[in-house]
Amino acid sequence: MDNITDGTWDSLPVKLNDSILETLKELEFTYMTPVQSACIPLFMGNKDVAAEAVTGSGKTLAFVIPIIELLLKREEKLKKMQVGALVITPTRELGLQISEVVGTFLQKFPQFTQILLIGGSNPIEDVEKFKEQGANIVIATPGRLEDMFRRKADGLDLASSVKSLDVLVLDEYFCCQ
Numbered sequence: 001m002d003n004i005t006d007g008t009w010d011s012l013p014v015k016l017n018d019s020i021l022e023t024l025k026e027l028e029f030t031y032m033t034p035v036q037s038a039c040i041p042l043f044m045g046n047k048d049v050a051a052e053a054v055t056g057s058g059k060t061l062a063f064v065i066p067i068i069e070l071l072l073k074r075e076e077k078l079k080k081m082q083v084g085a086l087v088i089t090p091t092r093e094l095g096l097q098i099s100e101v102v103g104t105f106l107q108k109f110p111q112f113t114q115i116l117l118i119g120g121s122n123p124i125e126d127v128e129k130f131k132e133q134g135a136n137i138v139i140a141t142p143g144r145l146e147d148m149f150r151r152k153a154d155g156l157d158l159a160s161s162v163k164s165l166d167v168l169v170l171d172e173y174f175c176c177q
């Protein structure tokens, strides 16, 4: 990346979890990007954050790292069916990208599960997967998410699952207005 200027991860005012730092090391991401150094401390201080930055500036990690940190800091541990973070993204492709990044970081946090809810597959499969493995982090496109909220008859009570929500991310919100 060209715009890596903002110091190493340990120069943040808040210390990141060791396993997150380890993953960053494995990825060889030595320095934060400006959007990461600006957003991560705010996010971790439970502030509402609105960020606008050019494509490729590292926005995904600017919210994925705080999501994991905030879920780790919860006093009451998340149960299988409790959603702690919801990321709404406009396209399937972005959803897939975010889910890959989350997956990379969750390798060191097997206590958390994620689910990707996007169009293009049978919604019943998503319902079954959710019921079977649970989901503490949900990454979704709006249409499939709305569908999942209407699946009580199929045994998925998403409205109850999101009562434990700590973090809501609206990815690429500005471009959709």
Ligand SMILES: Nc1ncnc2c1ncn2[C@@H]1O[C@H](COP(=O)(O)OP(=O)(O)OP(=O)(O)O)[C@@H](O)[C@H]1O
Pocket (backbone or CB within 6 Å): 001, 004, 028, 029, 030, 031, 032, 033, 036, 053, 054, 055, 056, 057, 058, 059, 060, 061
């Ligand atoms: N601190 C970092 N150091 C090095 N590379 C990084 C860092 N943060 C992110 N990257 C890499 O930079 C690329 C762009 O990041 P990312 O996809 O998060 O950008 P973005 O701002 O979300 O872009 P888009 O607007 O397209 O969604 C990715 O390949 C990501 O792995």
